[in-house]
Every structure is written in C-alpha cells, then in structure tokens.
Amino acid sequence: DVKVTQSSRYLVKRTGEKVFLECVQDMDHENMFWYRQDPGLGLRLIYFSYDVKMKEKGDIPEGYSVSREKKERFSLILESASTNQTSMYLCASSSTGTVIGYTFGSGTRLTVV
C-alpha cells in the first residue's frame, strides 16, 4: 500500500521556536507539496517541489521554508513559530505529468502556544 507518512500526528510548540515537519513518500514521486488546512479556508498551498533540491512558493509561503535533499523526503520549516501558524499541515505527493496520483498524508496538527 503506497504511503505518504508525516512524522508527527500532533505537535505543540512555543512561539519563536524553530519547527520541522517531516514528510516521506514511498512511491518514487517527483512532486511533493505542503498544504495547510484551516476551517472555512480549505487547503492552501505553502510550497511545492518538483525535483530534488528544487522548490517553488505556493500561495502562502510567508513564514515558512522547505528542504528537499532526497527524492522521498520533503521538510517544512517554520523558522520562528507564531500563533497564527497553528493549523493542520498536510503533505502530498504526485507523479510528474498527472495529478491523478495525488496522495496525501494523514496530517500534522500543530499548535503554537
């Protein structure tokens, strides 16, 4: 069974902390994505990557950065966590040339206090 695995289900961090959210996929997908999900706002794209060491900003990149050193792993970094970054974070992957294989992880619920 193909999977996108997010390292933590729940995280609680303090304001100003540097936070790492990890995502690993086992499908050899080229494309990986980070979305945040908030009630009434749906899923908003933070960053995506279409190849190792490549990254592009999504719709709401402010306050975030990403790292993709290996094809299977895509990390989201909150340089200095703030309370308005409390959210559900979803990682997804897909194969180049199709969105049909868009597979999501189960999400990380981040609370910044």
Added chain:
Amino acid sequence: QQQVKQSPQSLIVQKGGISIINCAYENTAFDYFPWYQQFPGKGPALLIAIRPDVSEKKEGRFTISFNKSAKQFSLHIMDSQPGDSATYFCAASSNDYKLSFGAGTTVTVRA
C-alpha cells in the same frame, strides 16, 4: 484569493437523500477538476475527477456535473449513507501537478 469557490460550507441530509455541492472557477486554463473526500483524522483522498471534454461523470453513487460555459461544476451524492459523512473538497488544475482547492463542505448524513 481562492481560485475555486465552493458552497455550501456544510449540509445535513437524511439517509437516502441527495447531497449537492457546487464549485465555481474563473481561470479558463483549468483543465482537470477532481473531488476529494476527507474523513476525520485522515488526509483527503481522491474520490472522482472530470476533464472539461465531458459534461458528466458517474462512479457509483457519485456524479460530477460540469458546465464549461458557466465555469461551474458540482458533486452529487445519490442515496446518501451515514458512511458518506465527511468533508468534500473540489479542486482544479491548469497543469498536471498543482491543484487549487475549494474551502470544503462538511456533509452530515442523518440515519
């Protein structure tokens, strides 16, 4: 701003009834329109998708209706069941790898 507008935000339907969720878009370059279903504690999963060369696609009790001239598409859940209670997201793409999502609709099916 959101490129895909979805309504309603929530709906309640009786078992056996029809659930209808609507989405609208402005970007005429969109050429792929999937719907995702999300259960509590899970990530969204692809439910059904359509391309603009057809006006309707049906898979079991789920049907997408697509109106290219109006730039609207909708999801119909026929004979709704309690197991269909979930959040549904419409989405659109103008290439083959990046999706823009609607705000989501929480569907509750009452037994």
